[in-house]
Amino acid sequence: MPTYSAPVKEMNFILNDVLNVSQYAGEMPGYDEASPDLIAAILEEGAKFCENELAPLNLSGDHEGCTRHEDGSVTTPKGFKEAYNQFAAGGWCGLTDPVEFGGQGLPHVIGMALEEMISSSNMAFGMYPGLSGGAKAAINIDGTNEQKATYLPKMVTGEWTGTMNLTESHCGTDLGLLRTKAEPNDDGSFAITGQKIFISAGEHDMAENIIHLVLARTPGGPEGVKGISLYIVPKYIVNEDGSLGDRNGVVCGSIEEKMGIHGNSTCVLNYDNATGYLLGDENQGLRTMFIMMNAARIGVGIQGLALSEVSYQNAVTYANDRLQMRSIAGPKNPDGPADPIIVHPDVRRMLLNSRSFNESARSIALWCALLVDMSHKAPDEKQREWADDMVGLMTPVLKGVFTDRGYENASNNQQVYGGHGYISEWGMEQFVRDARITQIYEGTNGIQALDLVGRKLGANGGRAIQRFFKYVATEIEDAKGNEKVADFVSAVESANADLQRAAMWLMQNAMTKPDNAGAGSTAFMHLFGHVVLGLMWMKIAKISADKLDSGTDDPTFFENKLIVGRYYINRRMPEIKFLLAELEAGAEDVMALDAANF
Known part of the structure; x- marks a missing residue:
């Protein structure tokens, strides 16, 4: 177990x-x-x-x-x-x-x-x-005072839970195809009718009430996404005194049979004239829903990191316990029948790929959480704007890169177990199955890459990406204060230059041929991820070197930081050159084959 x-x-x-x-x-x-x-x-x-x-x-x-x-x-x-x-x-x-x-x-x-x-x-x-x-x-930002008072206190205590309802069987990413209807009632509420699928925690026995936020289309509204509104649809109607009233017209039609996350009820929800209440402005539902989606995307990125971490921990334990073969450099456990597999370089490669990601990714995740706070709470408007720009850039990177790496690391950590990793009682195959959904839901990772390149890169005249480049340059100058991390500085400086080159190539080649952006977007997202991961390793390395120079009661902790960080910059960051070459190859080869010939 x-x-x-x-x-x-x-x-x-x-x-x-x-x-x-x-x-x-x-x-x-x-x-x-x-x-x-x-x-x-x-x-x-x-x-x-x-x-x-x-x-x-x-x-x-x-x-x-x-x-x-x-x-x-x-x-x-x-x-x-x-x-x-x-x-x-x-x-x-x-x-x-x-x-x-x-x-x-x-x-x-x-x-x-x-x-x-x-x-x-x-x-x-x-x-x-x-x-x-x-x-x-979403309710706190766009809800009326009455809606906030009605729903938030119980949701804050956990007595009630919430969901987000976007997807329908015929529309996932393309929400303009959405069919769920919201017919106005005489009392100002709406009758919601339609079916939603893939609704995580859509029905369960753990809370008294479930507050569904549902995207639906009001008859007569504009076509496409411009005609979508967002509605609060509680499982139980809430009376004026706050007590629960009648059961609403929403029911779980089935639970999806899934590859992983079996402990969560992913539901098909059927809405039959369910009473709903408009949240935010009519026909602006997607804007309000993005409040939820952006929070969820960061949360999914954290899931990628989390599964990388827990699978790594278990793989390390197994690698230290499992005796197989002798080290190619000579016996390390001469009194035993074989050496623990952690002595083998390829096992260490898989483990260090995970650890070198986990420690830097955790720093990025917590930095982004700090940026979210700054974007809402910083006293200076310019500081809030800067933080919001950084969050916008980092959100698709956290979601896309963290979950791609999380799945890769979970799979490699399963590999450490050999055949035992394929057996369910060890738990490793569950981590792999659970990790797989993180690359798909809340916008597939291909969509995250397109969001980064197609929307975030050029927003406000490229303001956010230019601010990021400036931030990296400032951190590089600060790290140059300790010569013991000169190799980290050099790696990040080179990586930042490659990222700037990639961004410039996209700006010059995607306007006339948009497929160039589509073909290079995933490479750009992962290139960006390497830069941010390397940046954080540089910061960690400088702090660790300074701690060791000034004296610390835990030198091993900081020495290990330098060892693991160097593994990342020496063995993972060189992938940037491949990614840059892939991006600059353009879309011609990608689009050349006729669809009928695939």
């Missing part, structure tokens, strides 16, 4: 040393309370819950799955409901939510750390409270 140990020490290092979140006390709401001691205490308690309550349910939840009953109700796997009750009672649902609605108002960056722990320990479970976060954000 697989195990999980939350990387609390790593998280504290990033929050306190790499990001220095304490510097924002007095500048941004919530950061005054977020002292290093409080952060450490929260992370420790979160780790205990994830390790002791959620992780033991992961394998059994996968085997049992969810059960739909004849009345459309759904029962979650054994232990999930009790664990959720503990989760809600512990205040974890409202950790970062506004105080005025019953939340604790702590920084988003702390919530992101908890989100990784939850997804590593039990990704399927984490999707029940996880999707509520985006729904709460």
Whole structure:
């Protein structure tokens, strides 16, 4: 049975040393309370819950799955409901939510750390409270005061959960094809009729009410995405006094039979004249839904990291225990019948590919969470604008690169087990199956790459990407202060130059031939990912070298940072040259073959 140990020490290092979140006390709401001691205490308690309550349910939840009953109700796997009750009672649902609605108002960056722990320990479970976060954000930003008062307090406590309903059987990415209808009622509400598929946590037994946010089309509205509105459709109608009333006209028609995340009820939801309430402006539903989608995309990126981390931890344990063959450099375990497989270079390659990604990716994820806070809470408008530009660039990178790498790493960590990795009792094949969906939902990774190249790169005259290049250059100059990390500086400097070259090539060659952007977008996204991962390794390396120079009571921790970081810049970042060549090859070869000849 697989195990999980939350990387609390790593998280504290990033929050306190790499990001220095304490510097924002007095500048941004919530950061005054977020002292290093409080952060450490929260992370420790979160780790205990994830390790002791959620992780033991992961394998059994996968085997049992969810059960739909004849009345459309759904029962979650054994232990999930009790664990959720503990989760809600512990205040974890409202950790970062506004105080005025019953939340604790702590920084988003702390919530992101908890989100990784939850997804590593039990990704399927984490999707029940996880999707509520985006729904709460959408209601808080675009809801009326009455809607906020009606729904947010119960969602903050976890008594109610939330979902997002976009996809229909005939339309996924192309939401302009959406058919679900919203007919106006005399009382100002709407009658919602249609069917939605792939709805995560769409029906379950863990909360009293489920607040669905549903995209639908009002008759007579504009064609395409311009005619889509967003509606709040509760499972149970909420009475004026806040009590629950009649069951609404929404029912789970079936649970999708999926490759992974079996512990989460992914539902087909049928809406039959269900009562819905307009959220935000009419015909502006996609704009409001993107509040949820952007939050969800970052969350899915964290799932990629989380599965890379937990699969790595278990593969390391196995590699140290499993005795097979002798080291090609000579016996390392002369008293035993064979050496542990961790002595073999190729096993180490697979493990270090994961670890060198995990430690830098975690820094990026927490930095992005800090940027989200800054984009909403920073006192200076220019600072908020800069942070928002960075979040816009980083969102498709987190979603696309983190999940591609997460799946790759989970698969390689399964490979460390050999044949045992293919057997379900070891848990490794579940990590691979669970990781696969992260590359697909909340916008496939191909869509993330197109979003980065087609929308984010040229937005506001290329303002965001130019600001990113300037930020990298500033960090490079800062890192030059310690000659012991000169190799990191050189690697990032070269990578940043290649990224600028790639961006320029796209700007020059995609306007007249848009297929050049489509053909090169995934290469560009991964090239960008290498730059950001290398940038964070450079920052970590400088901090580690400075700590070692000034004296530390934990030299091994910082020495290992330098070792793992050098592995990344020496063995992974050279992939940038291949990606650049792929991008600059253009679209001609990609588009040459006639569709009939595939």
